[in-house]
Amino acid sequence: MTQWRPLLSLLAIVAACSPAKPPAAPAANVVTITATDYAFGAPDTIPAGLTTFRMINPGREPHQAVVAGGAGKTFAELEAAMLKEGPLPDWLTVPGGAGVVSSGDSSVVTVTMAPGNYLILCFIPSLDGKPHVQKGMYRRLVVTPAPAGAALAAEPKSDVTATLSDYAFALSTPLTAGTHTIRVENSGPQLHELTIERLAPGKTLADWQKWMEGGMRGTPPAEPAGGFTGPDKGKVGWLTITLKPGNYLLNCYVPDAKDGKPHFVHGMVQQVAVK
Structure with missing residues (x-):
């Protein structure tokens, strides 16, 4: 056993001198x-x-x-x-x-x-x-x-990026059924939001537009599924959402900085299929 003691001592010294792993971000x-x-x-x-x-x-x-x-x-x-x-x-x-x-x-x-x-x-x-x-x-x-010296929290890991602009949504990859963490980026010159609405079976964006133009009377052709209100221009945030298969609307109801009309009036509404 004595021949192992120098080796064990060397390993102990190496372990003591090795840099400690930095603590994980909160x-x-x-x-x-x-x-x-x-x-x-x-x-x-x-x-x-x-x-x-x-x-x-x-x-x-x-x-x-x-x-x-x-x-x-x-x-x-x-x-x-x-x-x-x-x-x-x-x-x-x-x-x-x-x-x-x-x-x-x-x-x-x-x-x-x-x-x-x-x-x-x-x-x-x-x-x-x-x-x-x-x-x-x-x-x-x-x-x-x-608090002074508080460690910065780690950003959520996202699997999809949604970029908001005047007046469109751009997805880094098509949305699929299941749970996603979507990174929401506002690259436009004003405030936007990402509202996600699930269309009723057989309904389309055209049906939703007709319903809006008719004063939102009767049964709505879509129901809210969640979303992210904001962020400000140049900012980012994250939305965690579970989607079922079906057709959805990506929508922005924020009033425009120039004319006060909702952004969907300017074309910021999009139908997507989730499979």
């Missing part, structure tokens, strides 16, 4: 938002950094969770700008939020949150035509600076 902070008719349940304060918003909808109506703020803005200024109809202010920032889903469903998005004041809002209209935000469906959120 995961994004997970924040649950509960959307009911017509209120949000969520934390009052969260730390800055990579954040996964998981919105669950136990309500009876479809809901979304738009997260909007403005550098240095007070809650009074945010509410004055966001709780009335009209063009969006130039200073508004929308890092991202959970797209609309139906009752009993959930929407999961990951965004980078900067310190500041934000509102969580739902702009989906009820059957009476009144947007939920006008029924009190908004909530204040404070994002505090991350």
Whole structure:
């Protein structure tokens, strides 16, 4: 056994001198938002950094969770700008939020949150035509600076990239049935969103357009499947979504910075087949 001792000592020295593996990057902070008719349940304060918003909808109506703020803005200024109809202010920032889903469903998005004041809002209209935000469906959120020396969270691994521009969607690869993490990039000069809607069997984009032009009367030809509200121009975010086989719409309802019309009016709506 004595002949092994020098070798074991050498191995011990090598192991002691080998550089330690760097610690793995932490995961994004997970924040649950509960959307009911017509209120949000969520934390009052969260730390800055990579954040996964998981919105669950136990309500009876479809809901979304738009997260909007403005550098240095007070809650009074945010509410004055966001709780009335009209063009969006130039200073508004929308890092991202959970797209609309139906009752009993959930929407999961990951965004980078900067310190500041934000509102969580739902702009989906009820059957009476009144947007939920006008029924009190908004909530204040404070994002505090991350602790000094906090490690940066690792970005989610995506298998599809969706690039948003004026006025189109570009997918890096066709969408397939199953669960995907979609990297959402806004390469346009203004705010956009990625809303995903599943068309009813036998329905097409033309049916949806006809339904919209008719004042959204009758049974809608598509139902919300989730999405990503935002991000701001030049920013990115991630949407985790499970898709069933079928035909879908990629849609953007954001009002245009120039004429105030929804972007789908400018052609930012696209039918895709998921197999």
